[in-house]
Structure formats: C-alpha cells, structure tokens
Amino acid sequence: MTVESSATQSVTQSATQPATDESGTVAPPSVTPPSEPAASLPARRRRLAPYEPTKIELDGLSIRFGRYQALDSLRGSFGGRCIGLLGPNGAGKTTLIHTLLGFYKPSAGTARMFGCDIQREGKKIREWVGYMPERDAFIGGISGVRFVRLMAEVSGLPPRQALERAHEAFFYVGLGEARYRKLDSYSLGMKQLAKLAQAIVHSPRLIFLDEPTAGLDPPARVRMLRLIRDIRDSGLAQILISSHLLRDVEECCEEVLILKKGKIANYCNLAEERSANRKFLEIETQDAGDARYDGSRGEHDGHQAAFVAALGGLGCEVAVQNRRLLKVVLPQEVEIRDLYQAAAARGIQIRRLDYKRDSLEDIFLKAMEDDDGRL
C-alpha cells in the first residue's frame, strides 16, 4: 500500500476537479456575494482564499496515552472533497480528529492543515474548521438559534452576521421551526442536526463529522446524508466523516482512510477503486451427482479443485471464497457457457452466478485482515 502516492494523486485530482453534478456536467462554483460589512465593526477579512481546497498532511503523527499507543506514526496526505474515516472501535478515528483539532498534543510527529502546523498555528487552523462531535455536546438552557449564534461569534463572525447565519443554518438543516426552542427539549435527531448547524454556521473550509448518523432513525439518517452530500457538492467545504457505518461512508465519501490499531490500514479513492475494479462473477457450486449434496467433503473439494484448475486453464482469475463460493474474473474471450461446460465436465453444478464488484465492505474487511488472513 502506498498511502503517500495514492493520496497525492487524489489530492491533485480533487484540487483540479470542479464539482460535478449527477449528470456529469461541470457545475460552476457558486459565488455568493459578500455580506454587507457593518461599518462599526473591524473589517478583518479572512486571509484564506475562499473555497481553496486543503490537504491534511500527517507527518509521523503519533499519540500515546501512557502505555497505550493510540496513533502510531501516521503518514500521508489526504485532500478529497469528502473523506471517510473508517476503523473498528479503538482504531484511533476520534483521536485523530481530536489531535487535528488540537485537543491532544502529539507525542511525536506533527500534522498540517491549510499549510499550518497543528501545534504552532492551531488557533488559525480552527478558524476554518467545523466540528460535529460524536457525543451530545451543546449548551444547556439556551435556545437553538442562540447556541448556534454563540458558536458563530466565537468563530469570529460579528454579532449581526452571526445571528443571520444562525437562522440560515437552522433553516438549512431543517430545524427552522424549532430554532427558538430550548436545546434541552430537542430529540436526538434534532440535536444531531443542531450540532451540524453549529459546525457549518461559520462557513468552515473543512468539516469534521464524528459519527453524524449515530442514533438516527432511517428518515433522519437519509436527511443527514443528503445534507452532507449537498455540502460536499457545493464545493465550499471539504468533509471528513468518521463512521462505523460503511453504507453511510459509501454514500457520501469519495475517499476512504481506514485505520487499524492506530495505523493506516488502507487509503483509497472509492471512485477510482470502483472504476478500476473489474466486474467479477460470484459462482456458487455443488456436486452435480447429488443435488441435495451431503456427500463427503473431500470428494466435493476434489471436484472443485479440478474446476478451479480448469477455469485457470481458460485464462480466468479465480479466488476461492469458501467450499462452495468462487470469485472469477473472466477474460474477454471466455463466455459463460464455457464455465458451464467446464463445470459439467468435472462433476460440478453451478447453482448461482452473479456479476459483482468489490464493495467498501470488501475493501474494509480486507484491510482488517491479519497477516494470516483472519479478521
């Protein structure tokens, strides 16, 4: 795995590739007229060029809590429009996000975002970052819109603009009608949306979403994913999503960073993987002699081995999933009927045959495998 090279490649692609809509046409970046600056306020303009894509550069980043190595010499450069951060519990996903936000001091190495070092220029970086934490996080006893306004002001928006943006953010996430209600009275789904509103209210360039769909019912989850995709497609912010839910990541993300035991297990561009992955056939077999097949394992294995060898002879690439399941990549010149003929000749019956591609689950499970192939 060459994280550095594949990551750099994807960065170049994402940096030069404007947002495209579903039909594949290039959408011009939506330029918003600047808000009218208040005359009495210090008009300190943001120094970062608007909508400039950034890279998250990890340079030997390590975090150690006592004897526990949470992150172990992470290296790489990631810059897609939407990056999925995957990994089992304890892999270091949230620790990585917290370290990038400056909550933890690296025990070794460092990281850079927007060209700034996270240790020396953390405050500057956080001006352009939005964060939606995994756990419930809000300020009790105040209304939703006041909470989001406070967060906008702390991020540097003047009071009038902060209030305007807070209202907009609430309407954007679909909580417009509930914006004057106390946060304590919100349901879990509403709290998740309020957390998203506070993360985007100051128009960050990079948004960290930690388990954004955790605890949501199916309609709320669909709504949340739609919002994430909308933000991604706007081209105004890059998103890094940490999630256990592969389907959510698959629906939103273009790139995936898989962590395992504090190390990078895989980093891939999903679109490239999808286009690079050849279609393969998933074939379920059983012995032809006995449709009920309860014969000896050795006999079937012998037939299957012969069938696999025959497929190899036809020029197919074959992977044996288990005793009855094969994955086969067909060359151009081989037809399906050749498979049936080869199977019949070796006493094997093909019970099922599907065209498939590697899913994110396959990529994830492959990354989670130990050296001996076990999960």
Added chain:
Amino acid sequence: MAVYERTYRGYVGPTTDPRTRSLVLARYAFEDIFASRLFLGFFLLCFVWPLACAVVIYLKYNVDALTILDLSAIDLIPIDATFFRLGVVRPQSLSAFLLIMLVGPALISPDLRNNAMPLYLSRPLNRTDYVLGKFVVVASLALAVTVAPALILFALQSYLGGGEWFAENYRIAPAMVVSFAVWTLCCRRSRSRSRHG
C-alpha cells in the same frame, strides 16, 4: 440570503478581532446571568450597604440635614481609614464572595454538564481564552460591588471633606483596590479548588 433558499453557502464577510473572541463568552454569560431574577435581586442588594454609607457621609457634612434629624456631626462615626476598612471593605468583600458563590458554578457547570468544551475548543479559542472569558465575568461583577462603590464613597468623602482630608487619607483608595483584588482572586481560587475536588 433569504431563509427560504435552503442551500449551503459560504461566508466571506468581515470577522472580528481574534483578541476579542473570549469576550464573546463574557457577553453571553452576562446576558444569561442578568436574565435571572434571583441574581438581579441579590446584585441590587449588594448596593444597599454602600448607599447607607453614602448617606452617613452626606449627613456628616450636611448641617441642615443634621438639624432636621436632630443630630450632631460628633454623633456620627468618623470617616477615616477604619470606616472604610470595617464599613466598606469587609461588608462588600462578603457581598462579592456570596456573589461569586452564586455566579461561579453557573458559569462553568452547564458547559461541563453538556459536554460543551469540545465545541469551544474546536473554535479559535484555547483553554486560556475560555478561562479568561469566564474570569472577566466574575472579576467584573466582583469589582462592581467592591471597588466601584468603595471608590465612589472615597470620592464623595474627598469632595465633602476637602483637600486636607484627602491629603491625610489618599492611601485609602489604592489600599482598598489592592485588598479587593486579593480578595477576589482568593475567592476565585477557592471556587476552582472546590470544583476540581
């Protein structure tokens, strides 16, 4: 943008000075604190005693008022360093202590209870800014009930007592400011110690 246009859009307007961000926390905290009737009542109560002291100082130098009340200036306590130490500094320090007891936990505990710290610290704020923002509130309230009335009383006495009194007692003002500052810091420190166990 009108709110009916529910699309994501960026913000390219002005931003505030990073040095003033911690004051945002203070401003919101003040709004929350003064929304409480209990606090407002107690805060106003803290000014009753200085008002009584001001009346005493006024009476001391107002012969007409003394005549009406059938009192003489000698009957009233002397306005000197002891008056300010026992009559102003001590009661107002106690008021400040109670005020901090009332306000301090309400400033921090909602943030801790609702896990708001990651939200603050993911913004261009660090821990120092957060503490500073909250300390400004405590310090402002403490100063408002201690230093401000004490200095007003001192100014009133200096005005009514004349240059001679001021020349003899000018050290009272800085002494009160220092003693209040030390008191406030001690209160703040004891509050944070009790919070962190």
